Amino acid sequence: MLPDQFSRGDNDDLMIEGVSVAEVAERFGTPTYVYSRAAIESAFGALTEAFGDRAHRICYAVKANSNIGILGLLARLGAGFDIVSIGELERVRAAGGDPAVVVFSGVGKSADEIRRALDAGIGCLNVESEAELDRIAAIATEMSRTAPISLRVNPDVDARTHPYISTGLKDNKFGIAIDEALSLYERAHAHPALEVIGIDCHIGSQLTDVSPFAAAAERVMKLAHQLAERGIRLKHLDLGGGLGIRYTDEQPPAAADWIEAIRSVVDADPLGRDLPIWIEPGRFLVGPAGALVTRVEYLKPGSHKSFAIVDAAMNDLMRPALYGSDMAIVPAAKGTGTRSQDTWEIVGPICETGDFLGHERSLELGEGDLLAVLAAGAYGFSMASNYNTRPRAAEVLVDGGACHEIRRREPLDSLWALERLPPLGR
């Protein structure tokens, strides 16, 4: 099953919004990330529709795909943004986004980042520790500013996802233990340079069940009541991101199911009903909209294992190597080489055994074929590296019949442009 906006055309070629992947590869080379504008807009639309006229803000998690072309598109749709570094804030600004609708998450904000965020007029700092709260208070005081803050609480809810992307358990480094949040809120409330505006939580990523979201919302509401009893009035609840997508055979909840799970808790509560709900989705908005297009360089059939060596590698797409993620890989266009049906290990040119995009894929392949790794729009390019001195891939946004190159392939010499030969003398 292909994601929305992906289809099959003549000769079974893979098409995105009616543009053939072969044409994209011809024009921009491979490996290339291709994204569908319509798919991103429809994912955003599904969330907006699920909220209806209920007050909300969709803060796109920039880390999922931080290309300014994508950020600009989301800004136009009315998204806010969730960032984790000042670099991401500068990207949002470069894309025309407004810092006032940006929330700044992350456990390690530096003094410089806090200063720059306050100076830019950041919407909210999501504070992840007591030490960070103290630092923000000191910097805001020194700048004669009031810092808008939420505490990111750790609700100790099991998101039942990959351990590396589970964040809401008390074992994880994220957030402030929910039992300790109350006293910290009281301190923040009493500080003249801090303005408490919300509660934040994010329990993990790629969740395929909505019940942990509801459980986290319940704990957050309980805390909101305790705060109200102490005269601390919130202006929003930020319930994080994390909605999963389909990579192979997952059955993730629909956008409406996610929002309903949250609203069934928050809207059922007289205190919650009037509070705007903010969410921080990344993967759901851009994941299914993107594919990594790669060409088969060589086939190496064998009696034990058969390898298809493609021109994309773990530096382009780390998810399979890093998390063992299973991502669908489908034929996109046929090359001219002799074709053979086999069970292939789809591997890249990097000198590591961990350099694979997929294991045991039953495909008919020939040299020069194009393949597409699906649902690669999130945490694909944004996690890419230059390992093995490989320039990062081009990125193309397909919009109706048009293709826009939103990032050109890195020129080779740019990879060492910042390096210098030291004066070695003798």
Ligand code: LLP
């Ligand atoms: N908010 C916060 C505070 C986060 O840390 C994250 C993701 C999100 C929102 C967005 O979560 P999403 O809606 O995209 O699930 N590289 C991993 C995923 C890491 C997620 C990190 N935090 C992967 O490729 O699966």
